[in-house]
Amino acid sequence: MAVRNESDLEAQSQSVAEYLFLIMLVLMVAVPISGMALSVSSWFSSIYAKGEYQFVSTKNLAEQLLNASTRIRTLESKLAQNELELARLKQESRDTNRLRSLLGLKSKAGRVTVSAEVVARNPDNWFEQVVIDKGSNDQITVGSAVISIAGVVGQVVRVSEHDSVVRLATDPEQKEGVLISKLGLTGTLVGNNQNAARIDYVPIGTNVDVGDKVVTLGKAGIFPDNHPVGTVAAVRRDANGASMQIDVKLSENCYDISQVLVLPPLAN
Amino acid sequence: MILGSMRSRKRLGEISIAALLVLVVWLIQLALLSKFRFGDVLCNLPLTMIIVWGVTFGSPMPKPTNDELRISTLPAILLRQFLSGSPSGAIIGAFFAALASSVIPAYPLAYPIIGWTAGYFSLKNFNQAAFLCIPLVVLLSFLGETIMAVQLSIMGRHEVFSHLAMISVPEALLNALIAPILFIPMRGWFEFSRWRQMSTE
Numbered sequence: 001m002a003v004r005n006e007s008d009l010e011a012q013s014q015s016v017a018e019y020l021f022l023i024m025l026v027l028m029v030a031v032p033i034s035g036m037a038l039s040v041s042s043w044f045s046s047i048y049a050k051g052e053y054q055f056v057s058t059k060n061l062a063e064q065l066l067n068a069s070t071r072i073r074t075l076e077s078k079l080a081q082n083e084l085e086l087a088r089l090k091q092e093s094r095d096t097n098r099l100r101s102l103l104g105l106k107s108k109a110g111r112v113t114v115s116a117e118v119v120a121r122n123p124d125n126w127f128e129q130v131v132i133d134k135g136s137n138d139q140i141t142v143g144s145a146v147i148s149i150a151g152v153v154g155q156v157v158r159v160s161e162h163d164s165v166v167r168l169a170t171d172p173e174q175k176e177g178v179l180i181s182k183l184g185l186t187g188t189l190v191g192n193n194q195n196a197a198r199i200d201y202v203p204i205g206t207n208v209d210v211g212d213k214v215v216t217l218g219k220a221g222i223f224p225d226n227h228p229v230g231t232v233a234a235v236r237r238d239a240n241g242a243s244m245q246i247d248v249k250l251s252e253n254c255y256d257i258s259q260v261l262v263l264p265p266l267a268n
Numbered sequence: 269m270i271l272g273s274m275r276s277r278k279r280l281g282e283i284s285i286a287a288l289l290v291l292v293v294w295l296i297q298l299a300l301l302s303k304f305r306f307g308d309v310l311c312n313l314p315l316t317m318i319i320v321w322g323v324t325f326g327s328p329m330p331k332p333t334n335d336e337l338r339i340s341t342l343p344a345i346l347l348r349q350f351l352s353g354s355p356s357g358a359i360i361g362a363f364f365a366a367l368a369s370s371v372i373p374a375y376p377l378a379y380p381i382i383g384w385t386a387g388y389f390s391l392k393n394f395n396q397a398a399f400l401c402i403p404l405v406v407l408l409s410f411l412g413e414t415i416m417a418v419q420l421s422i423m424g425r426h427e428v429f430s431h432l433a434m435i436s437v438p439e440a441l442l443n444a445l446i447a448p449i450l451f452i453p454m455r456g457w458f459e460f461s462r463w464r465q466m467s468t469e
Contacts, residue, residue, distance in 0.1 A: 172431075
């Protein structure tokens with residue numbers, strides 16, 4: 001009986017030792033594995049979190065960039081529109097000023113005046129002419145003077161119902177009586193294409209200086225009195241040496257005119 | 269009868285296109301190009317078009333054969349050469365001259381003369397003709413302005429030849445610059461109409 005008890009006890013203690021050994025073995029293996037698994041999972045989760053953060057931030061950045069570029073494009077188009085508007089307003093302001101000056105000139109002229117716009121220019125290099133948008137229906141006749149606020153522009157040489165051809169002061173065929181107001185010296189101004197206009201046959205010894213003002217004579221009833229024509233640019237002897245020649249820089253730029261005032265000739 | 273009416277309809281279509289082209293060129297010159305001056309000189313689009321037209325369409329006279337040349341006398345050859353200008357170039361020139369005389373106090377005789385003369389230098393059968401048209405436009409523009417100067421001088425305008433010296437060279441160069449732009453589509457049109465004519469025959 002005692003032997004049997006002893007052998008049972010031994011068997012029990014052996015199985016307990018086996019259990020303990022197994023538990024220890026499990027603990028020895030499982031603890032490091034679980035630690036490793038934990039660290040691996042935390043490593044993965046940190047990488048995932050980082051990746052997700054990077055992805056989200058990149059996505060946000062891309063969205064912001066896209067929005068910014070759309071906004072820039074909108075602003076650019078708005079800016080272009082504003083610039084166009086500004087240019088148009090500037091042009092309108094220039095036109096208004098010019099028209100206002102013409103209106104002042106019109107009331108000062110004290111005779112029939114017609115305001116007109118230059119619509120075309122002659123197509124060749126031989127003649128200096130422009131076409132204006134007013135014709136015989138607006139009382140314009142051949143010989144009418146054409147002036148602007150800055151100075152003399154030319155004279156009407158052909159009229160049809162709705163438009164007229166104006167020979168500019170720069171055309172060699174265009175001649176008009178002028179006065180150098182400082183001296184009271186009269187002369188005939190002749191156009192010289194792109195070069196300065198000329199006053200020929202001025203007596204030698206006349207005291208004309210560069211910069212003297214030249215105005216219209218206005219005796220023929222075509223051009224108004226004392227309207228600016230230009231300034232003396234050079235004085236020299238002519239080819240024969242018998243008289244002087246005066247170069248006159250016209251005050252109106254005949255190559256850049258838009259609004260003009262037409263003055264039909266006075267009856268007498 | 270049907271063939272005749274088809275041909276006349278085709279001819280009418282070509283004349284309409286030519287008239288439209290002339291008007292467009294005239295409007296461009298009058299309203300646009302006359303605003304741009306290059307060293308105080310305008311380029312002359314109508315004159316350039318007349319020259320390009322003349323050199324593109326040339327003369328309708330057939331080329332003489334060697335046998336014909338052998339039996340012809342010198343005056344006959346010279347007469348044939350004289351007559352081998354471009355009638356369509358002269359008509360286009362006359363059309364432009366009529367338009368020009370509505371805004372300038374002269375009928376520019378140079379335009380139809382140059383249109384006819386351009387036919388002597390026909391570039392119908394040349395490769396690389398777009399390059400050859402440049403010196404031709406320079407030469408004929410210069411000739412055209414010289415004829416204009418002579419005409420204006422006869423009409424009593426002052427200082428014509430000093431002005432000619434100032435404008436002729438820059439204008440001829442400007443015309444030459446725009447010549448290929450006109451020549452290439454015009455030659456294309458000419459070749460297309462020739463191809464169409466051959467395909468209908």
